[in-house]
Amino acid sequence: MAPKNTKKNNVPQPVCEEWDFVDDVLASWAARTVYLWGPPGTGKSYCATRTGLRDREVFSITLTPETTAAELRGFWIPKGNEFVWMDGVFIEAMRKGARIVINEVSHASHDVLAILHPILESEETARLTLPNLETVVPAPGFQVVVTDNLSLDHLSDALRDRFKSVIRVGRPHPDALRRLPEDLREAALRTFDLESERAVSIRGWLAVHEMEKEFDRPKAFRAVFGRERGEQLYNAMSLGAV
DSSP: OOOOOOOOOOSOOOEEOOHHHHHHHHHOSSOOEEEEEOSTTSSHHHHHHHSSOTTOOEEEEEOOTTOOHHHHHEEEEEETTEEEEEEOHHHHHHHHTOEEEEEOGGGOOHHHHHHHHHHTSOTTTOOEEOTTSOEEOOOTTOEEEEEESSOGGGSOHHHHTTOSEEEEEOSOOHHHHTTSOHHHHHHHHHHTTSOTTTOOOHHHHHHHHHHTTTSOHHHHHHHHHOHHHHHHHHHHHHTTOO
C-alpha cells in the first residue's frame, strides 16, 4: 500500500487583500482555473459570479456530500417512449465557453472530485466523454472558479496541480462593505483581525444593517446573533473592541 500523502503547500498560495487584483485575475483569459479561498462571508462567491466575465455566461453550483457526478455531468430523462440526454451544469458551461463557479469543494464526494480532473485539465487536454459516448471539448473562454473556506491542502496532488491561480482573500469584498454604514463597516473589518472563532461573517453585519430598518440596534444584534452573542457583540462594538 502506498504511504499516505502528507505533502502540504506544494502549490503557491499568495495572500491577497486587494480585491482589484482578484478582479484582474478573474478577467484574465490565461487564468482558466482559479482557486479562491478564505474566511466565510468575504464575498468569494459574489465576486466569482460577477467579476471579469468578459461577456461570458456564468453557471454556479454549491457542492454538498450528496451532490453526484451525474448531476453535474448530465443524465438520461424519459421523453415519450424514449430516453434523451440532458446536459448537467458542467457540460453546459463547457459547450458555451462559460464560467462555472464551484462553491464548497471541500464538501465534494469522491465521484465529484474524480469528474473534476478532466474539467480542470489544460485547454489542450480538457475533455469529457459522456455516457452517450459523445466527447465534449470546452469552447473558447471556458473557465473554472472554485471557492472554499479551506486551502488546497485537503485536495489530492493531482487536483492541486490543475489550478493555474490560487488566491487567498482575508477581507470582505468592497461592494459588501459599501452597503454598511461607517460604524458597522469599521466593526466588520476589525473582526477579521480576530481569531477565526470570534470573527463575524460579513453576512452577519449585513443582516444587522437590514434588521435596523425595523428594530433598534441592540435588538437587531440579538435578532441576528442570538441574545447572548448579540449582546456581547453590541457591547464590544460600543466600546470599540470590535
